[in-house]
Amino acid sequence: MKLKGWKELTPGAVITEAGNAVQFKTGSWRSFKPVWIEENCIQCLFCWLYCPDMAIKVRDGKRAEFDYDYCKGCGICALECPGRKGNKAIIMVEEGK
Amino acid sequence: MAKIVAITGNEAVAHALRQVDPDVCAAYPITPQTDMMQRFSSFVSDGLVKTELILVESEHSAMSSCVGASAAGGRVITATSSQGLALMWEILFIASGTRLPIIMPVVNRALSAPLNIHGDHSDAMGARDTGWIQLWSENAQEAYDNTIQAFRIAEHMDIRLPVMICLDGFIISHSIERMEYLEDEEVRNFVGEFKQLNPLLDLGHPVSYGPLILPDYYMEYRKAQDEVASKVSSVVLEVAEDFEKLSGRKYGLFETYRLEDAEIGLVIVNSAAGTSKDVVDEFRDRGIKAGLLKPRLYRPFPYKETGEALKHLKAVCVLDRADAFGGSFGPVYLDIATSLYQYKKKPILINKIYGLGGRDYLPEHAELVLNELAEIAKTGTVKSYKEYISVRE
Ligand code: SF4
Ligand code: SF4
Numbered sequence: 001m002k003l004k005g006w007k008e009l010t011p012g013a014v015i016t017e018a019g020n021a022v023q024f025k026t027g028s029w030r031s032f033k034p035v036w037i038e039e040n041c042i043q044c045l046f047c048w049l050y051c052p053d054m055a056i057k058v059r060d061g062k063r064a065e066f067d068y069d070y071c072k073g074c075g076i077c078a079l080e081c082p083g084r085k086g087n088k089a090i091i092m093v094e095e096g097k
Numbered sequence: 098m099a100k101i102v103a104i105t106g107n108e109a110v111a112h113a114l115r116q117v118d119p120d121v122c123a124a125y126p127i128t129p130q131t132d133m134m135q136r137f138s139s140f141v142s143d144g145l146v147k148t149e150l151i152l153v154e155s156e157h158s159a160m161s162s163c164v165g166a167s168a169a170g171g172r173v174i175t176a177t178s179s180q181g182l183a184l185m186w187e188i189l190f191i192a193s194g195t196r197l198p199i200i201m202p203v204v205n206r207a208l209s210a211p212l213n214i215h216g217d218h219s220d221a222m223g224a225r226d227t228g229w230i231q232l233w234s235e236n237a238q239e240a241y242d243n244t245i246q247a248f249r250i251a252e253h254m255d256i257r258l259p260v261m262i263c264l265d266g267f268i269i270s271h272s273i274e275r276m277e278y279l280e281d282e283e284v285r286n287f288v289g290e291f292k293q294l295n296p297l298l299d300l301g302h303p304v305s306y307g308p309l310i311l312p313d314y315y316m317e318y319r320k321a322q323d324e325v326a327s328k329v330s331s332v333v334l335e336v337a338e339d340f341e342k343l344s345g346r347k348y349g350l351f352e353t354y355r356l357e358d359a360e361i362g363l364v365i366v367n368s369a370a371g372t373s374k375d376v377v378d379e380f381r382d383r384g385i386k387a388g389l390l391k392p393r394l395y396r397p398f399p400y401k402e403t404g405e406a407l408k409h410l411k412a413v414c415v416l417d418r419a420d421a422f423g424g425s426f427g428p429v430y431l432d433i434a435t436s437l438y439q440y441k442k443k444p445i446l447i448n449k450i451y452g453l454g455g456r457d458y459l460p461e462h463a464e465l466v467l468n469e470l471a472e473i474a475k476t477g478t479v480k481s482y483k484e485y486i487s488v489r490e
Contacts, residue, residue: 006317006324011257012196013318014295015305 026053030073032092034066040089047077047090099277099344106237106269109276110176110202110262111136113244115146116284119200120171120291123151123162127181128214129266130204134176156181160188160199167197168306170296172248174199178266179206182220186227192259193228194322195306196294198251199259201229202244205367205418206266207454215455216266218366222419222428228322230260230329231396233366235352237274240264242346243393245279248288249336255328257294263395265368267455279344287343326397333394350399352391353406355381359388361470362407362444364433365416366392369451369458373416376463380471387467392429404436410444411474414466418452426483445473448483462486 001023010016043063048056055071057064078090104112111133114122122141124134141150151166153159159175167173177185182203192199203221207213221231232247234240240262247260264270279287295304310318330350337348354374356362363373370391380387390406392398407413415434417427424431430448437443449466452458465486473479 003313004317006320009314009317009321011294011321011325012194012306013308013310014195015308016295016302018303018305 025069026072027055027069030068030071031095032073032075033068033095034071034073034075034078034090035093036063036066037087037089037091040084040087042082042084042089044082046080046082050076050080052076099279101275101277103273104237104276105132105271105273106240106264107133107204107271108136109237109241110244110264111140112278113241113284114174114202115140116279116281117172117174117245117248117288118146118285119148119174121149121151121163121166121173123153123159123166123173123175125153125156125159125175125177125181127156127178129206129216129270130176130178130181130202133202133204133270137176156184157188160185160192163199163201164188164192164195164197167192167199168195168296169298170293172252172291173197174201176202176204178204179208179214179220182224183208186224189224189227189229189259191307194318196257196322196325197259198248198257200244200247200251200262201259202240202262202264204266204270205263213454214266216268216270216368216418217453217455218263218417218419218428219453221261221263222417222421224261225396225428228258228326229396230256230258230394231263232260232333233263233393233395234269235367235370235391236269237264238276238346239393240269241276241278242340242344242348245284245287246333246336246340246348249339250329250332252288252292253332253336254292254294256325256332258325258329263367268368277344283343287340329397330394330399330402348393350392350394350402351406352393354389354391356388356390356406356410358386360386360411361467361474362388362390362410362413363416363463363466363470364390364392364407364413364429366395366429367418369416369418372458372460373463376460376467379464380467385467385471387470395429395432398432398436400432400436403433404440407433407437408440408443412447412470413444414447414449414470416449416451416466418450420450420453430483445477445479447473447479447481450483450485451487456487458487
């Protein structure tokens with residue numbers, strides 16, 4: 001992305017384009033990556049609710065894949081995931097392993 | 098038609114605020130400002146203004162409320178003094194950096210410790226580099242006039258910066274003087290409707306305030322702010338011209354008094370300038386070419402214009418009602434020295450610290466200083482570049 005010069009900025013650093021966080025791919029921050037184990041998933045959608053980066057996709061009302069462009073690997077989804085009978089449906093795996 | 102009244106500085110400014118009828122006022126009491134906001138609160142409870150009054154629990158909250166209300170899209174005011182201004186410190190930078198046109202009369206008072214409630218300039222001088230515009234006022238009339246003009250300056254679409262209007266605690270805030278009011282309608286027409294810029298409450302155009310700006314952009318935002326500062330002088334003059342048409346009273350970036358052909362001169366802000374002008378007259382009567390410069394727009398400081406106005410003098414004394422501890426000289430001295438530095442031929446410049454914590458500034462003090470300047474102009478020798486005056490050994 002080409003950086004703007006000082007003449008092109010809005011006064012007081014106000015952000016005037018709503019939802020422009022989409023331009024900022026936080027996926028590159030990740031050191032741990034959440035992995036979905038579909039057979040343990042009970043479709044409670046807690047992960048979708050808790051994810052601070054909207055990085056869990058929902059398709060037709062159902063839990064779908066992670067969006068790794070924006071998932072920063074915070075691990076909240078893995079912590080909140082109840083899974084099935086004590087078996088987590090999300091586990092965190094170290095990147096590059 | 099102007100109405101002539103006998104009035105205190107606090108009351109005069111409170112009436113200016115009433116006439117503007119801002120959207121939001123956040124108020125917290127502190128001597129000697131208290132009675133200004135108290136009067137304004139009565140205007141609210143008497144239904145004379147439509148202002149939403151927020152009674153906060155501290156000045157930090159007062160300024161924070163102002164930031165929120167201003168970002169939301171309102172015309173916003175508060176007022177403070179001394180420790181109150183000091184407590185606002187953090188948020189002052191947020192107001193200016195976010196480019197919010199908040200208006201704040203500052204009734205100048207000394208800072209603790211030692212505790213003192215009387216007038217000096219330590220409070221607002223300490224806040225001189227917070228990015229706020231500062232207008233200083235000699236008397237109730239100037240405080241009233243500056244308050245009204247401040248709205249136009251702050252809200253100008255090329256500026257959008259907060260403004261402090263400084264007036265001396267007790268000497269001006271609580272003494273009764275003759276003053277001319279403008280009619281309510283004249284003031285309302287002069288300041289005009291408040292124009293919003295990216296208001297938070299415009300739900301059709303959602304915006305975010307206060308983002309984190311990292312090293313890749315922070316300098317660009319600062320450069321943009323510096324550029325805005327460079328435009329303030331011309332807007333101040335433009336507004337002053339319109340104000341003169343309305344009131345007949347003339348304002349500039351600073352006031353010069355018998356300065357054009359002067360050989361020695363005083364630079365002094367606010368109420369003590371009045372006393373000094375009388376003494377300048379006495380020296381003129383004795384054939385000594387004395388003059389005076391009284392800064393009005395102190396931030397952003399008009400270095401070029403000030404330097405031009407002073408460079409022909411032989412000797413100048415800057416009188417500071419605040420000291421810049423560790424900076425060796427008082428704050429106004431430092432700015433005057435900077436404005437003169439680029440000239441090859443320039444006056445010898447000395448600094449006197451006076452009137453701290455409400456210590457009286459008397460005609461004989463101005464007289465002593467002018468005598469010393471006359472001597473310096475004649476001999477070229479300076480005994481001391483900086484000195485406290487009217488202080489016991
Ligand atoms: S790790 Fe954090 S960011 Fe990534 S999907 Fe889970 S909750 Fe969202
Ligand atoms: S929180 Fe776990 S169980 Fe619930 S939908 Fe997400 S992955 Fe499935």
